[in-house]
Amino acid sequence: MKELFLNDFKLAIPELFLISISIFLLVYGVVYSTSNLKGYPILSNNISRLALITLCFSIILVMNHPIKEAVFFSLILDDFSSFLKVLILICSFTSILISLDYLKEEKLNSFEPIILILISTVSMLLMVSSYDFISMYLGIELQSLCFYVLAACKRDSEFSTEAGIKYFLLGAFSSGLLLFGCSLIYGFTGLIHFEELAKVFSGIEHTNAIKLGILFLAVGFLFKLTAVPFHMWAPDVYEGAPNSITAFFLITPKIAILGLFVRLFLYSFYDFLFSWQVILLISSIASMILACFAAMAQKKIKRLLVYSAIGHVGYMLLAFSCGNLEGIQALFIYLVIYFIMTINMFASILSLRHVKYIADLHQLVRTNPLLSITMGVNLFSIAGIPPLAGFCSKFYLFFAAISSSLYLGALIGVLTSVVSCFYYIRLIKIIYFESPKTWIHYSTIDKEKSLILAITSFFILFFFCYPSPLFIFTHKIALTFII
Amino acid sequence: MTEFFPIFIYIFVSLGLSLFILGLSFVFSVQKPDPEKLSAYECGFDPFDDARSRFDIRFYLVAILFIIFDLEVTFLFPWAVTLNQIGFFGFWSMMLFLVILTIGFIYEWRKGALDWE
Numbered sequence: 001m002k003e004l005f006l007n008d009f010k011l012a013i014p015e016l017f018l019i020s021i022s023i024f025l026l027v028y029g030v031v032y033s034t035s036n037l038k039g040y041p042i043l044s045n046n047i048s049r050l051a052l053i054t055l056c057f058s059i060i061l062v063m064n065h066p067i068k069e070a071v072f073f074s075l076i077l078d079d080f081s082s083f084l085k086v087l088i089l090i091c092s093f094t095s096i097l098i099s100l101d102y103l104k105e106e107k108l109n110s111f112e113p114i115i116l117i118l119i120s121t122v123s124m125l126l127m128v129s130s131y132d133f134i135s136m137y138l139g140i141e142l143q144s145l146c147f148y149v150l151a152a153c154k155r156d157s158e159f160s161t162e163a164g165i166k167y168f169l170l171g172a173f174s175s176g177l178l179l180f181g182c183s184l185i186y187g188f189t190g191l192i193h194f195e196e197l198a199k200v201f202s203g204i205e206h207t208n209a210i211k212l213g214i215l216f217l218a219v220g221f222l223f224k225l226t227a228v229p230f231h232m233w234a235p236d237v238y239e240g241a242p243n244s245i246t247a248f249f250l251i252t253p254k255i256a257i258l259g260l261f262v263r264l265f266l267y268s269f270y271d272f273l274f275s276w277q278v279i280l281l282i283s284s285i286a287s288m289i290l291a292c293f294a295a296m297a298q299k300k301i302k303r304l305l306v307y308s309a310i311g312h313v314g315y316m317l318l319a320f321s322c323g324n325l326e327g328i329q330a331l332f333i334y335l336v337i338y339f340i341m342t343i344n345m346f347a348s349i350l351s352l353r354h355v356k357y358i359a360d361l362h363q364l365v366r367t368n369p370l371l372s373i374t375m376g377v378n379l380f381s382i383a384g385i386p387p388l389a390g391f392c393s394k395f396y397l398f399f400a401a402i403s404s405s406l407y408l409g410a411l412i413g414v415l416t417s418v419v420s421c422f423y424y425i426r427l428i429k430i431i432y433f434e435s436p437k438t439w440i441h442y443s444t445i446d447k448e449k450s451l452i453l454a455i456t457s458f459f460i461l462f463f464f465c466y467p468s469p470l471f472i473f474t475h476k477i478a479l480t481f482i483i
Numbered sequence: 484m485t486e487f488f489p490i491f492i493y494i495f496v497s498l499g500l501s502l503f504i505l506g507l508s509f510v511f512s513v514q515k516p517d518p519e520k521l522s523a524y525e526c527g528f529d530p531f532d533d534a535r536s537r538f539d540i541r542f543y544l545v546a547i548l549f550i551i552f553d554l555e556v557t558f559l560f561p562w563a564v565t566l567n568q569i570g571f572f573g574f575w576s577m578m579l580f581l582v583i584l585t586i587g588f589i590y591e592w593r594k595g596a597l598d599w600e
Contacts, residue, residue: 023586030593 011072014061014085015125021054022118029111044103047111048096051118055093062086062125074193076131080480083332083473084128084259091252091339092121094452098347099244101446105353106154108242113153117248120146124256128263133182133192136260140178140224143253144171151241151249163240170223170233178220184213197268204271211275214265218279221261225254227313228286238306243353246302247346250309251339258335262320262328266481273323280321281409287314288416296423301349301358304423305342308382311420312338318413319397322404328478330393330400333470337393337463344378344456351445351453358427362436371445372431374457381460383424384417389463544596555584 009016025047033043062085070077096117102108120143127139148171152164182192188209191197201210219230226234238246265276291311298304316338319331351371355361365372381390394417401410445453463470523530562569562577591597 023583026590027586030590034593034595 008072011067011070011077012075014058014065015122017061018054018058018118018122018125022051022115022122025050025054025118026112026115029115033111042109043111044109044114045100047114048100048103051114052093052096054118055089055096055121059086059089059093062089071131071195074132074135075126075129076194077129078480080259080263080477081129083477084255085125087255087336087339088121088124088128088252091255091343092117092248094343095244095248095252095346097448098247098343098350098452100448102242102244102350102353105443106242108154108244110153113150113245116146116150116153120150121252124252127256128259130260131194133186136264137175137179137182139260140257141175143256144175144224147171147249147253150245151237153245154242157240157242159240160242161240163237166233166240167237170237174220174223174230177216177223181213181216181218181220184216185210188213194264194268198270201269201271206272206275211272214269214272214276215279217264218276221257222279222283224257225261225313225317226310227283227317228290228310229283231287231290231310234310235303235306238309239300239302243302243346243350247343247350250305250346251342254309254313255335255339258316258320258331262331262481265320266323266328270323277321277323280317281406284314284317284321285409285412287311287317288413292416292420295420298423299357299359301355301361304358304427305345305349308420308424309342311416314416315394315397315413318401318406318409321409322400322406324400324404325475325478325481326400326403328481329471329474330397332474332477334393334397336470336474337389340456340459341378341382341390344374344453344460345382347449347453347456348375348378351449352440352442354440354442358430359437360440361427361430362434363439364431367439368442371453374453375431376428377457377460379424379428383421385421387464389460392464392467541599548591548596551584551587555581 029043029047032038032041034040062082065077065082067077068079068082096114123139123142123146126135127143130136130139148164148168151167152161154160185197186192188207189197189200191200223230238249241249269276287310291307291309291314295304295307295311298307312334316331316334319327319334321327322330348371349355352361352364364375377388381388384391384394386395394413398410398413401413523534525531558580559577562573566574
């Protein structure tokens with residue numbers, strides 16, 4: 001008993017810190033924002049800044065954790081989970097940072113969304129370090145519950161409430177599928193712990209019941225990742241949610257769910273590789289094809305970005321379905337670079353606050369040349385033009401796919417990436433060469449967003465000069481699955 | 484599980500009894516329906532306007548709060564009966580749970596979710 005208190009809780013210090021601070025911030029927020037004496041102050045900016053500090057400290061706590069590898073209760077701590085935790089925390093940090101100005105301008109005065117972002121960040125930290133079905137499911141549900149509220153947080157907007165309802169229904173349905181998969185596997189093995197499952201499945205005859213359970217789990221995860229046959233909710237939800245929330249939605253849950261997905265399937269279900277590889281490959285190819293054609297027909301920027309995100313999920317699933325060291329490494333290189341490109345994209349879009357349609361970007365080069373250069377570079381990078389970061393990640397991914405003989409997947413990936421260049425470059429054409437019907441005046445970009453834009457653009461431009469840290473780091477993470 | 488069988492029987496007996504009592508009033512009462520008798524009772528006046536009205540959100544709030552605290556009680560039951568086995572660790576775990584719920588409650592209180600006018 002004593003040892004438990006002495007050491008075991010040290011393993012979860014970043015999570016404990018983050019959850020206690022978010023509870024503290026909740027109490028602080030509610031007490032002050034309803035205080036008659038203080039004149040009912042608006043606390044969204046204040047709490048956002050406190051949340052930023054909290055996330056900074058959590059990043060420091062995760063990075064300097066004295067214990068590198070441990071399994072405690074139903075959670076695990078290893079290089080893989082620490083890497084993803086840092087990524088998730090950075091992502092929450094930047095998405096709050098780029099939305100500071102947006103919250104003020106749009107008069108989203110409630111402070112609760114910030115607290116919900118913090119709590120969902122905690123749940124995502126728990127997700128990436130969960131090591132059995134129960135902690136996995138609870139992590140996913142806590143995160144999803146926060147997200148349903150976040151999607152609907154702009155109550156006077158019909159789009160936002162619709163997004164919340166759609167997200168809730170589809171999210172609950174996919175969680176149901178996931179839970180049914182878990183219960184099938186539990187029913188046929190009597191085990192829920194990932195490690196025990198890995199031991200039991202090594203070298204046994206593969207029964208169809210387990211395969212069915214794995215199928216349900218895969219479908220549940222693909223729903224959450226917005227991969228193609230299960231993507232229908234994504235465009236509406238991500239378009240309807242407020243811009244600052246969409247930026248958070250498009251990246252962070254993907255990191256967490258992909259991390260959990262990879263851990264479960266490559267560690268516990270590795271012996272079933274050939275049954276789930278097919279599912280992932282089909283979904284990946286379908287995502288790549290649908291995304292590249294659907295994005296062409298879009299008129300709204302956010303919807304275009306959502307379809308582009310679906311395509312990126314397709315590429316990531318292609319790397320995942322390799323099922324080997326190179327594949328995981330390519331997946332995480334892709335994830336990091338995708339994360340940076342999306343942050344850059346959303347920082348640009350949040351800088352152009354009133355822009356809804358693609359056509360509104362006409363002649364941005366005249367009104368804000370620097371921003372148009374940033375957007376141009378980023379769009380080239382997303383399209384995969386050398387020598388930008390997006391090209392490196394795609395190149396490495398196709399390289400991994402070819403070396404694990406997924407020729408069809410790699411071929412379709414290359415082709416769809418060529419096709420998708422069309423609509424990315426069309427955006428650049430609109431920004432630079434088309435004359436506008438009406439000129440739109442943009443307000444100046446605040447310091448936080450410009451900082452983020454500068455850092456990410458710098459990364460995108462100069463990644464190819466010194467890519468080895470990322471490569472070595474992701475290699476180290478991929479190795480955690482081998483040992 | 485066998486002790487549930489009398490309750491099962493009891494449910495059917497009480498269902499039969501209540502249907503019997505309801506039926507008696509149909510059999511023995513005098514029924515002469517006319518429009519005045521069948522119209523809705525609004526303190527003797529004719530209905531003023533449309534029967535539709537905005538539903539007060541506070542009813543939802545109370546219902547949601549009930550669900551949350553009802554769930555809390557379901558967690559308290561097993562804790563209460565096994566308290567002598569789980570020691571201080573179990574005790575403090577539940578206290579932590581209750582603290583988190585209490586903070587939720589403080590939030591509701593300050594937000595005015597419990598005010599009724």
